[in-house]
Amino acid sequence: MTLLYILGIVFFIVVMVRIMNVINLSEELSGETPDEQIARETPINAMGLLIFLGIGLILFFVTIKAYMPYMLPEAASVHGKQTDFLLDVNFIIIIAVFVLTQIALFWFVWKYKYRKGEKAYYYPHNNTIEVIWTVAPTIVLAGLLITGLKSWNEITDNQRKDGMNVQIYSKQFNFVTRYSGKDNTLGQSYFMNISDDNPLGVKKEAAAMDDKIANELHLVVNKPVMLHMNSQDVIHSMYLPHFRTQMNAVPGMTTTFYFVPTITTSEMRRKLNNPKFDYVLLCNKICGVSHYLMNMKVVVESPAEFKVWLAGQKNVFAADSTLASGSATTQPLTIN
Amino acid sequence: MDTIQTLHESHAADAHHTHHHEHEQTFWTKYLFTTDHKVISKQFLITAVFMAFLAMGMSMLFRLQLAWPDVKMPFLESLLGQWGKDGKLDPGFYLALVTIHGTIMVFFVLTGGLSGTFSNLLIPLQIGARDMASGLLNMLSYWFFAGSCLVMFISLFVESGPASGGWTIYPPLSALPQAIAGSGLGMDLWLVSMIFFIVSSLLGGINYVTTVINLRTKGMSMTRLPLTIWAFTITAILGILSFPVLFAAALLLFFDRTFGTSFYLTDIFIDGAPLEHIGGSPILFEHLFWFLGHPEVYIVILPALGLASEVISVNSRKPIFGYKAMIGSMGLIAFLSCIVWGHHMFITGMNPFLGSVFVVTTLMVAIPSAVKVFNYIATLWRGNIVLTPAMLFAIGLVSFFISGGLTGIILGDSALDINIHDTYFVVAHFHIVMGASAIFGMLAGVYHWFPRMFGRLMNKNLGYIHFWLTLISVYGVFFPMHFIGLAGVPRRYYANTAYAGFDNLVGINELITVFALLSGVAQLVFAFNFFYSIFKGKKSPQNPWKSNTLEWTAPLSDVHGNWPGEIPTVHRWPYDYGKPGHEDDFIPQTVPFSATPGSNRPDDH
Structure with a gap:
């Protein structure tokens, strides 16, 4: 088999060399001067570029229309609606610039293609024009910058206290969630406390006693949530594409993301006319061999449904266990 | 020293200097060390x-x-x-x-x-x-x-x-x-x-x-x-x-x-x-890595832009528009590139205020980049454009630089980056703007300076085939990738089977792979042309593209020391193409102003 491949390659090279020799010979025989050759070949390629531009632009818009249904559905969070709007504004501007500059580029090549015996227009610089096309993009960018930063500051405002505190704990290769319970306070966790009975290494303290852990992320519609991300091994990333939400989980620190889900799973299923639809939490930072399999089901539901679901989840510590703790949990735990 | x-x-004209070396060359000193x-x-x-x-x-x-x-x-x-x-x-x-x-x-x-x-x-x-x-x-x-x-x-x-x-x-x-x-x-x-x-x-x-x-x-x-x-x-x-x-x-x-x-x-x-x-702190590594990593992408693209500037000017038979603006924008790009690394880290848990600072510096890079693009297009305007394979690749570079640069505006905007960070949208962006663009610049350089390196020309027709297949397939690979990113698919996934929502995208992935294989075939054409022409290509004339720059004044039959006699003296800038009042449409840098009285202008330097 290998021999066949090698023979194939050798045959290919021999044929190519033969063809090249024929081409070179015929060019020599044609007696064309280099200028004549340029004058003959340049319009062909220039026309090619023009056709490429035309077909390319048509395909550009056709593809956008064809692939639109496969894109993410409407944002299911408050800030997501805002960033989607900004994204659309950005796209309109860059598509306009894209189309105009590409047309100018390819059209000029066609229009000013080689004419034998003629000279180009000697035009080395023009400071006014330079200033105009420095200032114009600056103004447009300033507009995009200001609107972008305004929503960035709103999205990342960590001072808000009204969110339900939920920990998303990541490790190779799955996520675990921990709910803060009635007190809305998560007990601290520390990696030295990790054991078979305590997979998240939660400290046995008052705040942790009502904490519950689960293997799904359930959220209450229209109720703010503050996610606290931790990782026990490598960097992971918590990506919730339908909520336009993403934050890395880094060992040794807690990262947070605050948002408000607005569409329940069942409502989204109706909207998309897809009874099997589910929200998903994906790992979006390369974390090992099974990175592509690391994800978690996300459910957005009514307060009543949420209450029922949460009641069915396991407590971090059994109700009868005492607060008094062994030596492993008495060391300082304030890594966050 | x-x-x-x-x-x-x-420098001071030791004409025999080079000849001494010629005799001492062995295979080892000539081709290896x-x-x-x-x-x-x-x-x-x-x-x-x-x-x-x-x-x-x-x-x-x-x-x-x-x-x-x-x-x-x-x-x-x-x-x-x-x-x-x-x-x-x-x-x-x-x-x-x-x-x-x-x-x-x-x-x-x-x-x-x-x-x-x-x-x-x-x-x-x-x-x-x-x-x-x-x-x-x-x-x-x-x-x-x-x-x-x-x-x-x-x-x-x-x-x-x-x-x-x-x-x-x-x-x-x-x-x-x-x-x-x-x-x-x-x-x-x-x-x-x-x-x-x-x-x-x-x-x-x-x-x-x-x-x-x-x-x-x-x-x-x-x-x-x-x-x-x-x-x-x-x-x-x-x-x-x-x-x-x-x-x-x-x-x-x-x-x-x-x-x-x-x-x-x-x-x-x-x-x-x-x-x-x-x-x-794992974040410390990210800071150190991207402190190089971001300038690195400009280390990749700036030489390509430099090569394209030369190739576009020579083949438009026209001076590069805004020579000093080009230098200024390259300098500004280089300076800014050192203070934008944080845009790779918006969602690592870095302080959001620090993120805002990096948004400002990042979007500023778009300004000198836009100036460069406009200057390239202005150079083409009213030129007398010769479409050699090198020129075609240089035009391709500008096209990709626009396409890929524009999506950078979205990625550099931290609020928008949240949802597309580490998705295929990023993969599409950087492959177009620094992958395809830089490779096109490099290929333009290879086609243009091949005669300078090997004394022979690469085959033009194969060059055209290479260009067309590559242009079409590179857009075919990376344009659809934006959609996969906007559909929320993370990069570096072995398979997209874990989430049912991604099943619709199989067709797009197949399309991309077909174009990728096509681009591979196109590069085989290049490889053949490259190695064949080193040994069997047509002998090149001394100045095949009618350029002004000094490399075409040195004999193509490489001598150690470049010029057998005295080193040429330079009298003008390198972009006197299509100058009115001069017979030829180019004036090499070695020609003194006194020899071209008809075409001298007050702003010559």
């Missing part, structure tokens, strides 16, 4: 071509996996052995392929290959110097590069597999062999290879800057330098400033891996046991 003085003395910049540039180019084909072949393998994840391909087993068992690509090796593809393309092809080839070839020839300031450093620069390529290549054959934590090698993944097999011996070799590479890059960079500052021929003021030289110089300075930081990052990672230090590691529980590393 001695070398520089020696070369200065040789040579100090001649022209030969070193060929060494860089040919090494880079091999590495490029290796990395491209890897991309074909993982594209096959992404398009047809369920199809068994028995040839994988014969090619990869245990990593292609039963015709299925191993998920761990998939990550290794992605990692090594990125590493080779970014560092070995587009940094070593691009800067190494063209800075070496063009700096002495275009500024009018007999050679680099230090031939010895130059030789070492190549051999460190070759060594680093070799170590990277060897790492493909270790049992635990090559490095596979992504080309950005973020710890803790890259620091812990327990986390991924590729972080074993493969990662050690990756780090050793990279340290060699950095040494090579620094030796080269110092040499380039020194040469440009000290060895310009008489009359070659800084504002008479071709834009290629400006681009190489700015690139070299950028490399000198940022590569040492990568060196530090790599060294500390090596310590963490080998000596148990905790620069990047803390609070880790893996394989059923806590590790002893306490107090480090």
Whole structure:
């Protein structure tokens, strides 16, 4: 088999060399001067570029229309609606610039293609024009910058206290969630406390006693949530594409993301006319061999449904266990 | 310093100087351990071509996996052995392929290959110097590069597999062999290879800057330098400033891996046991890495833009529009590139205010980039455009630079980046703006300066075929990728089967892979043309493109020392194309103003 491949390659090279020799010979025989050759070949390629531009632009818009249904559905969070709007504004501007500059580029090549015996227009610089096309993009960018930063500051405002505190704990290769319970306070966790009975290494303290852990992320519609991300091994990333939400989980620190889900799973299923639809939490930072399999089901539901679901989840510590703790949990735990 | 003085003395017309060398050349000193910049540039180019084909072949393998994840391909087993068992690509090796593809393309092809080839070839020839300031450093620069390529290549054959934590090698993944097999011996070799590479890059960079500052021929003021030289110089300075930081990052990672230090590691529980590393920060590595990593993308693109400036001006038969604006924007891009690295880290948990600062600096890069694009288009306007293969590739570069640059505005906007960070949208963006664009610049350079390197022309018709197939297939690969990203698909996924929402995208992935295979075929046409023309190409005339720059005044039959007699003196800037009042449409830099009374203008310099 290998021999066949090698023979194939050798045959290919021999044929190519033969063809090249024929081409070179015929060019020599044609007696064309280099200028004549340029004058003959340049319009062909220039026309090619023009056709490429035309077909390319048509395909550009056709593809956008064809692939639109496969894109993410409407944002299911408050800030997501805002960033989607900004994204659309950005796209309109860059598509306009894209189309105009590409047309100018390819059209000029066609229009000013080689004419034998003629000279180009000697035009080395023009400071006014330079200033105009420095200032114009600056103004447009300033507009995009200001609107972008305004929503960035709103999205990342960590001072808000009204969110339900939920920990998303990541490790190779799955996520675990921990709910803060009635007190809305998560007990601290520390990696030295990790054991078979305590997979998240939660400290046995008052705040942790009502904490519950689960293997799904359930959220209450229209109720703010503050996610606290931790990782026990490598960097992971918590990506919730339908909520336009993403934050890395880094060992040794807690990262947070605050948002408000607005569409329940069942409502989204109706909207998309897809009874099997589910929200998903994906790992979006390369974390090992099974990175592509690391994800978690996300459910957005009514307060009543949420209450029922949460009641069915396991407590971090059994109700009868005492607060008094062994030596492993008495060391300082304030890594966050 | 001695070398520089020696070369200065040789400036003073020692016509016999070169002949002494000719006699002493053996095969070893002429082709391998040579100090001649022209030969070193060929060494860089040919090494880079091999590495490029290796990395491209890897991309074909993982594209096959992404398009047809369920199809068994028995040839994988014969090619990869245990990593292609039963015709299925191993998920761990998939990550290794992605990692090594990125590493080779970014560092070995587009940094070593691009800067190494063209800075070496063009700096002495275009500024009018007999050679680099230090031939010895130059030789070492190549051999460190070759060594680093070799170590990277060897790492493909270790049992635990090559490095596979992504080309950005973020710890803790890259620091812990327990986390991924590729972080074993493969990662050690990756780090050793990279340290060699950095040494090579620094030796080269110092040499380039020194040469440009000290060895310009008489009359070659800084504002008479071709834009290629400006681009190489700015690139070299950028490399000198940022590569040492990568060196530090790599060294500390090596310590963490080998000596148990905790620069990047803390609070880790893996394989059923806590590790002893306490107090480090994985984010520190990201800062150090991207402090190089972002300037690096400009180290990749600036030389390509420099080559394109020259090729576009020559083939439009018209001066480059806004010569000084071009220099200014390159300088500004280089400066800004050093203070934008945080835009790779918006969602790492970095302080959001710091994120805002990086948004401002990042979007500012768009301004000089836009100026450059407008200047290219203005150069084409009312030109007399000759479409050589080099010119076609340069036009392709501008097209990709626009397409890829514009999506950067979205990615640089932190609020919008949240949802597309690390998705295929990013993959599409950087492959177009620094991958395709820089490769097109490099190919333009190869077609344009091939006669200068080998004394022969590459076949034009094959060049056209190569261009058209590549242009179509590169857009075919990377344009649809934006949609996959906007559909929320993360990059570096072995398969998109884990989430039902991605099932619709199979068709797009197949389309991309078909175009990727087509682009591979197109590069075979190039490879054939390249190697065939080295030996059998048509002999080139002395100045095949009717250029003004000095490299075309030196005999194409390479002499050590470049010019057999005295080094030419420069009297004008390099862009006097299509000047009214002169018979020809070009006036080489060596022609004094006194010889062209009809065409002189008050703003000539």
